[in-house]
Amino acid sequence: MERRSRKRRRTESPLKSRFDEFPTALLRSIFNRLNFNEIVQAKSVCCSWNLLGEELVSNIPWLMLPSTKQVEEGDGTDVDHNGYHGFWNLRENRLYSLKTAPKEFTECCCIGSSRGWLVFLQEKTVPFLFNPFKQVKIQLPSVDRLLGLKKMVRNINGEFELDYFNSEKGSRRFRFKSCTKQRVRECFIQKAILMKKPENNNRNYGLVLLCNNSEEIAYHASGSNYWTVLEANHPPYQDIICHGNYLYALSDNNSIEVWELHTGDGRVEKKSDIVFRFPDRSLTKLNSLRDVCTMRFYLVESCGDLLFVVRFIGDYVNWDGTLLSEYDLLTEDCNHPKVCPYRTFLFHVYKMDFKELKWVEMDTLGDRALFVGGNQSVSVFSKL
Template sequence: MNGSYGLDYFEDSKQKHWGFWSTRCRKQEVRVRFIQKAILTGKPDSNNGNHGLVLLYNDGEGIAYYGRAGDNFWTVLDISHAPYDDIICHENNLFALGDYNSIEVWDLQQGSGCIVKKRFYLVQSRGDLLLVVRFIADDGDRETDYRIILFHVYKLDYHGRKWVEIECLGDRALFLGGNQSVLVLTRSFPDCEKNSIYFTDDSRERVEDDFFYGGHDMGICNLKYKSFKSIYEFSSHHIEPPPCWIVPPAMLEP
């Protein structure tokens, strides 16, 4: 190739953008903005204007998108779990496999905000090992609230070497958090609701950065009805440091 095409980066008051540039450049300059992966969001021969291009760059530390109608710049997506190992487009959404096997999803038709994030937790249970997946609705905006919308619980099948979903915790309650996650018997502690998950907000990246919301998303999830309710109404939506569970030995399962 006689010339090299690339991207230029700039910021305004609301967004981060990359614009096109076309020039001759040295190999050292290309390495600075190394593109790990580039994928199309749709068929390039379609006439609906919905196809675009997504880049995973800088060793998975950034994701940029170009392709909405009327765009003449690249949009750098708000991210939470870099570095990313892989990206894929499915049903007009962008999925990114992030740090600690977390999954983030963006609706590329509506904007750059992430719509669903996942967090993963390991819990011991009567000789079994549980995996809890926490689904969080979050558009990544600094001034917008985020909320847990769903939990999935899995038990490790040692012999089959797979995770098996379970829908009921029986007479136990699960206390879930970033510092510690434990199961307790509700018959020993009648104030605890059985088959429920008590969760704290361990979104430390929200608390440590300049977000309006962070550390506030606490509550109880009833697994049978998939319903949520608050534990306590805080006067502030930004709690620093984020709350954590302090579990006395008497509450632990035998």
């Protein structure tokens, strides 16, 4: 029996080696033709296949959907009291439902998603990372002092009852006695993004929070038990993004502050603080539509480039897409039930020229597609 065992091990080792040495470009081409379930199965073959599968799964844009009950009882827009039970895979145009929805999906507030991980905030202001496909949970240090919250307890109505520290930090904000999940995102934590995703031992990652009405940025490195509040010079901020070991923060005055983040010891180093000239084309467009629209800004990393996305949002839009002002709504012609409160009607995209330190307008995204919003903005291949 011992001889057979040794012989079997000798025959298995070369086979495993052949799988690991499969040409990367060819392997990636094959994996790009697999659906989600097939990729999950292929990941178990060997280390190299597992790494590639992890990369592809985390890069697929997923839409987290409300529960079936929520959709049946309403329009699915109120996500304050119910949870999320399904994920829409845009690559396959298919819904994947969770057989057993974790309690975190209904009891906690989702404050961000990044690199295939979700970020939740539970009672007592304790955040954690959660991977819905691996069912892995990583506890993070409390953010009670960071947010100025002494108590955050969920009541029977699904809202969070709040109590504040008697400090200057807490007095800067509205002191709600209770708030919904949506209000938590609006007032306390606006964005949560990973600098690096956790490795197999759940180490060597970093998480960044944009919080307190977008006025503060905090950083946590794995292995530490605290949050570091970054020295921010131009709050409030429109967006933040991690690229490599660097954090970029875009402020309302079109400045970008850059910090180098270290996951090993949690150190933070300020690298630059540059105010860029706002693109003339977008400024001209805004001036022509100032009474009927607003702008929102995003940072996106795409193929090594840093992109600046300007989103034009109509305050009120008619059914045929016509932009309306508040005055128009009072007229008889526009007093129509099919008037939307707002609608995105235009995007401008620019690329950073690091040598000239200016934004360069882009005419096309090529084979890329951009996903922007309250969570980490991402760039993916348009041929999903």
